[in-house]
Amino acid sequence: MEKYDPDWRRLAFAFYSLAHNDPKDFYTLEAELQDTEAGRLCAEYIRTGNADLLEQAGYLLTGTHQWYIYLGKIM
Numbered sequence: 831m832e833k834y835d836p837d838w839r840r841l842a843f844a845f846y847s848l849a850h851n852d853p854k855d856f857y858t859l860e861a862e863l864q865d866t867e868a869g870r871l872c873a874e875y876i877r878t879g880n881a882d883l884l885e886q887a888g889y890l891l892t893g894t895h896q897w898y899i900y901l902g903k904i905m
Contacts, residue, residue: 837863842891846901848872849884 841863844855853876856864863869871887874880888897 838891841866841868842901843905845872845887845891846905848875849888849898 840859844859844863845868847853847855856869856872856876859869864873868887868890871883871890875883875887885895888901889895891897892900894900
């Protein structure tokens with residue numbers, strides 16, 4: 831999934847909301863987006879609360895460990 835592709839943007843937005851303690855956008859994503867590698871990490875984060883999973887998903891989506899800055903600028 832390429833950055834700026836509409837699917838990437840929807841998944842990134844849902845991830846960003848999740849990172850701000852709002853999982854409802856993730857729950858409304860299509861199953862195919864929830865079933866991406868980043869989506870599965872998000873689902874496991876919701877289930878366990880393990881923040882490392884959120885970090886991994888952010889890195890997968892942005893290619894940087896500073897995903898919060900990257901996404902914060904484009905959201």
